[in-house]
Amino acid sequence: MAGMDIEPFRIAIPDADLADLHRRLTDARWPTELPGTGWTRGIPLDHLRELADHWRTGFDWRAQETRLNAFPQFTTDIDGQRIHFLHVRSERADATPLLITHGYPSSVAEFLELIGPLAGDFHLVIPSLPGYAFSTPLAGPGWTMARTARTWAELMRRLGYARYGVHGGDVGAGISGLLAGLDGEHVIGLHVVTDPWTAAATATFIPGSADRLDADDPVDKLIKDRMDAFRTDGSGYLSLMNSRPQTIGYGLTDSPLLQLAWIAEKFGEWTDLPVDRDQMLTTVSLYWFTGSGISAAHTLYDQAHSSEWGTPPGVPQGFAVFGSDETVRKLIPAPATAHWVEHERGRHFPAMEAPAELAADLRAFFGPLT
Template sequence: MIKPFRVQVPQADLDDLADRLARSRWPDELPDAGWDYGIPLARVRELAEHWRTTYDWREHEAELNRYPQFTTEIDGQNVHFLHVRCADADALPLVLTHGWPGSVVEFLDVLVPLSEQFHLVVPSIPGFGFSGPTRERGWDIDRVARAWAELMRRLGYRRYGAQGGDWGTGISIRLGGIAPEQVVGVHVNYLPTPPPPGWAGEADLSAPDLARLARIRQLMAQRHPHQVLYATRPQTVSYALNDSPAGQLAWIAEKFTEWADPRSAVPTDRILTDVALYWLTRTTASSARLIRESGLAGPPPPCPSPIGVAVFAHDITLPIRSFAERTYPIRHWSEFDRGGHFAALEVPDLFAADVRAFFGQLTGKPTAE
């Protein structure tokens, strides 16, 4: 059964949040530490004060509620999603999948332009936001992809596209492998490309690709701290993050700063809305479990669906096309000189245009301007 849903956070929860922010116990900081030890104290205090005194959750709650939202139970788990239909009844359905530390908030700035060409389905990953928390083991990205296939079936969509970044990349590619007869194509704005097994062909790579390879190898050797924590002790770190909104804010805001292009910084209120979703739904622990359940690495899954790749210059790592083409049927490849890991938030115009261009190629329909 699919049920209509509206975001309605109790005022008591907002009052509790404001009270906790006002009573934050701040850590010390080394003089002139900058970003060397993590997100600076002054930045977190500034964000926390804005969150407590100026930011209006009700305004952003109303923005979410402008779009039709629903919930349904799939495989024993509540799944929340936005469903924005195109005026063209024959438009291609498109499922958009967020990542961590993102949420459906990542797509708010592209819903209008993309809905001119697509029927949009924007789910919250199980364990995240209004799809959380999860209640049992086993919710890895393969299971999420199977849930998406079932969700699209329930909505009556027999042929559709998939788009994602971060976790959304892995989920979308797996969806293409799970439902190849339904998925017409997969568009991603983040694509890890580790060297293929046994590969030793540095001499065949261009200088820019060698620089990309060096960054890829660096991250393979030194995982992000949150990945190590979430892969080993997701429950332990969640006690602190679930109890302190200032802690939750620092943990997420750091990523929105470091992983974005400084020239297209994510707006402060978008960051706070995203952080608030984790806080108000108490899904810090369940969202963290996705790494533990899915594992840090593994062989790329097969995907027979055509794949389009949008590369944004300031992403965490940049993919190497020759590596990607060894694994996936790459049909479309775009390189942009601005934008970072949160492309739909940072450069929504570039993001939406590339999604339209890729699926326009596959369907033969002209790209909407």
């Protein structure tokens, strides 16, 4: 790989950056909270105080840094942008290459519990999205999902993988779907994860979705209620980044308290099963130490203003639905031949909530395609 402009990479956050984080958390200026509001107006004060105190006094960044560095990491420049990625090769030469893409607000740390169960069957390529963590600084505007998908195709070409599978959730699902459409000659299959609330939220961005719902149908009513709840109460974070990423970026870059609240709120609202607190704080730390809160917001802005959606994938498709209920089949345009697995528990971050179940789904889907 050295001859392909791919360089080895190790995470090494300076001690001064750790000291600065601890100082800022110690000196944080805390707001008041209206009594009796719970989660209805954002992350509760007591919950965030407990997380911030653990981040400052109990969380061991060096241990998490060592854990991340246990996996081979590299960087390369594609389309003018530095791309960071984990590349964990199986001992089996005939293992299936699998490209795994995270979403927002996430990072490669999302998949740490998934790597071990998958490493025997797959050569794993897990990149940081452009503008996230060590795929920074963001070289310029225009990093939409479609552009990232083209970048991923080039990354896999540089790694020498002529045939590979793709998997993702959230933004990573969109990128994986676009990649399967534009590089179908090399992609052997597309596997994505979703949940009923994410599916309903996504439907709010598809013109005419609400018009197709029958008010007298109880399943359609549940979908509509979730779409309305996302518009009125759940989309504020996204609306701000989709319209004013530079403005919110000042706070995300200057205040670890804001960066922590911005991400921890979503983990609190979007999970069903417990997520290891230190694993979540590893992702928060990656955003903080690399200053990528603002650059990630810029990519969400670019996607919100993009109309490039590529072509439908013509490869085998697999879906793993977590927290499944009767709404998802109506919301997901899965072909009749799609691999479809439903899980009663888990939600938006199944690689952290239910890694064993997700690993089993990936092996079951991609196994026959090798």
